[in-house]
Amino acid sequence: MTGARQTVARRLLGRMLVAGEVVEIEQMTARMRRIRIGGEALAGLKWTPGQHVRLLIDAGGLLGGVLRTYSIWRYDPTWEAIDLIGHDHGGDSPGVSWFRNAKPGQEISFARPDGSFVVREAPYHVFAGEETASVAFGAMLRALPAEAAVYGAVEADRPGEHLALPRKLVEVARDGAPAAASQVLVDAVRKLDLPAEPGVAYLAGEARTIQAVRAHLVGERGWQRRDVRTKPFWAPGRRGLD
Numbered sequence: 001m002t003g004a005r006q007t008v009a010r011r012l013l014g015r016m017l018v019a020g021e022v023v024e025i026e027q028m029t030a031r032m033r034r035i036r037i038g039g040e041a042l043a044g045l046k047w048t049p050g051q052h053v054r055l056l057i058d059a060g061g062l063l064g065g066v067l068r069t070y071s072i073w074r075y076d077p078t079w080e081a082i083d084l085i086g087h088d089h090g091g092d093s094p095g096v097s098w099f100r101n102a103k104p105g106q107e108i109s110f111a112r113p114d115g116s117f118v119v120r121e122a123p124y125h126v127f128a129g130e131e132t133a134s135v136a137f138g139a140m141l142r143a144l145p146a147e148a149a150v151y152g153a154v155e156a157d158r159p160g161e162h163l164a165l166p167r168k169l170v171e172v173a174r175d176g177a178p179a180a181a182s183q184v185l186v187d188a189v190r191k192l193d194l195p196a197e198p199g200v201a202y203l204a205g206e207a208r209t210i211q212a213v214r215a216h217l218v219g220e221r222g223w224q225r226r227d228v229r230t231k232p233f234w235a236p237g238r239r240g241l242d
């Protein structure tokens, strides 16, 4: 790309992105880290709980970065800040490295909040997923009225590694087994004492686990596919899903 074209591309990208900096870091569990990104540009963002942002990571200038997607855990326009929570899956890929190495004052840009994985009107709500999904679930649960009926199961690698959520969900642990195609989560959902009529289910996290939980709801409980909202967040061997 010529210098002039690069300048135009940078300006265009700059208009699409929101620029902020890391303002706070908190270790939430052994493998989950909350990072607050703040700055004037973050005032008045439009966000529905469950929606995500795409971070532009490792950008040399505004070009050359990679995008990684993270649910917003909390946002309050009056703070001029968003809270994201990254799960450390142990690799050294861009997303996990950014969360591991972020320092206060570090600049970071992101695309505006986006996504349709948000709560729907329903007689009751079922949440199922692992660590990565629990971030979106926290925001979605906080958005539900106190009287809304909520069920669900959240998986983490070890007991005590679950993110504290605003409503009680069943907590299960893989105990070192892979999070991909996790039978532990399917079994936990199978054990939920749900009403006879379908509600709405929100399934997120690893792609094949989501498929297995949906197969259980549709095949064993007789739910319609439209009652099951799915959002694959990652899959083994795939990079930067979404």
Ligand SMILES: Cc1cc2nc3c(=O)[nH]c(=O)nc-3n(C[C@H](O)[C@H](O)[C@H](O)COP(=O)(O)OP(=O)(O)OC[C@H]3O[C@@H](n4cnc5c(N)ncnc54)[C@H](O)[C@@H]3O)c2cc1C
Binding pocket: 052, 068, 069, 070, 071, 072, 085, 086, 087, 088, 089, 091, 092, 093, 094, 095, 096, 097, 115, 131, 132, 133, 135, 136, 179, 231, 232, 233, 234, 235, 236, 237, 238, 239, 240, 241, 242
């Ligand atoms: C809508 C949406 C919302 C998301 N929200 C969150 C969130 O709130 N918090 C969060 O931590 N992540 C979230 N993710 C996942 C996130 O975008 C990245 O996929 C994740 O952080 C890994 O990025 P990476 O660059 O480290 O790895 P990538 O370069 O994307 O992947 C490299 C390899 O690492 C492995 N891998 C990736 N993730 C995991 C994992 N969780 N466990 C085991 N192995 C893994 C896979 O084999 C993959 O091929 C979300 C994804 C989507 C699409």
